[in-house]
Amino acid sequence: MICTVTLNPALDKIMILEEINYGENNRIKEQEIDIGGKGTHVAAVLSDLGVETIATGVIGGKGGEKLCDLLEKRGVKCDFIWIEGIEVRTSYIILLQKDKKHFMITEKGSEIDRKSIRLIYEKVDKISKKVDYIVFSGGVSPGFDKDIYRELIAISKENGAKTVLDASGEYLREGVKSKPFFIKINREEFSELIGEEVSCEVDIVKKAKNLIDDGVEIVAITLGKDGSIVVTKNEVLKIFLPHIHAINTVGCGDTYLAGALYKMKMRKKLEECFKFATALSGSKALSWKTSIFDRKEVELLLKCVNISYYH
Numbered sequence: 001m002i003c004t005v006t007l008n009p010a011l012d013k014i015m016i017l018e019e020i021n022y023g024e025n026n027r028i029k030e031q032e033i034d035i036g037g038k039g040t041h042v043a044a045v046l047s048d049l050g051v052e053t054i055a056t057g058v059i060g061g062k063g064g065e066k067l068c069d070l071l072e073k074r075g076v077k078c079d080f081i082w083i084e085g086i087e088v089r090t091s092y093i094i095l096l097q098k099d100k101k102h103f104m105i106t107e108k109g110s111e112i113d114r115k116s117i118r119l120i121y122e123k124v125d126k127i128s129k130k131v132d133y134i135v136f137s138g139g140v141s142p143g144f145d146k147d148i149y150r151e152l153i154a155i156s157k158e159n160g161a162k163t164v165l166d167a168s169g170e171y172l173r174e175g176v177k178s179k180p181f182f183i184k185i186n187r188e189e190f191s192e193l194i195g196e197e198v199s200c201e202v203d204i205v206k207k208a209k210n211l212i213d214d215g216v217e218i219v220a221i222t223l224g225k226d227g228s229i230v231v232t233k234n235e236v237l238k239i240f241l242p243h244i245h246a247i248n249t250v251g252c253g254d255t256y257l258a259g260a261l262y263k264m265k266m267r268k269k270l271e272e273c274f275k276f277a278t279a280l281s282g283s284k285a286l287s288w289k290t291s292i293f294d295r296k297e298v299e300l301l302l303k304c305v306n307i308s309y310y311h
Contacts, residue, residue: 001051002043002054002132002134003133004042004054005056005057005136006039006138007057007112007138008037008058008089009057009058009064009089011034011035011067012250012290015031017097019096034292035067036067037138038138038253039254040076041254041258042166044076045280045291047075049258053075054078058080058083058112058116059080059088060084060086063087063088063090064082068080079127086111088110089109092104092106093248095248102249104250112144113143129160132162134161135165136149136153136167136175137164139171149167149171149172150174150178157180163181164180164261166185166254168189173193179216185221187223190204201229204221204229205236205310208229217232218270220256222256227240227241228240239274240306242304244282245286248285255281255283256278256280256281257277275305278305279304282297283301
């Protein structure tokens, strides 16, 4: 079983327009509400892959009810801390058909009270005793301290769960101090973590090795269209999917993470885990929704994934 912890969940409002003309009335051609928030994206994809999944975190309001309904329809067990008087935020994803571009606008999220934060500690302590992996993913709502991920990871590790972190900024810097099993971050987040800009792949590998030496077991740095680099104590992989015509890349990193965890849970080799993660993420990029993939498409993309090895 895998648990995901989302401390600032969202609903994604996806809007498709032909184009945007400033100063004019821009009409929406099609729109839909989808699961939002990094951890909840991971949970939905894992469940679609057949993994028993629990989603926890903080939630409230009509938006929270809608989010849980969407998750439960995907087979995810919802075990959130419900908070009176707050509302789940909305992320607005705008897809422009003419230019084949998209962008995202996100709300900040509601302030979380101290009592609810204490309940999150209790919830994670309880759940981490019965799951194989626990994923801490995304930003956090106002009210949480910067060390929240560090402390929750420490609790989960003590309870025997393998911990996964996908965060940014001070939450990432603090979180890695508890030496999670697996961290997944993008190039910008990696540069922020180590305190310097890195673009050369050799330098990325060198700096990632430092994290391994500090106690993290797997570091995966996603590079957008340039693929990803995965570093462990004994292996370094560069994984690349030849260019695809992406429709919507929102949620691709979360899908990549879910795909890797799916194969890890099956005890597959590192190469197979991240090859599958890459194909799964590629399939999601070809969907205009934020947590959907096509199984047949994944099988086709798997044949196209390139892997090289650093020594």
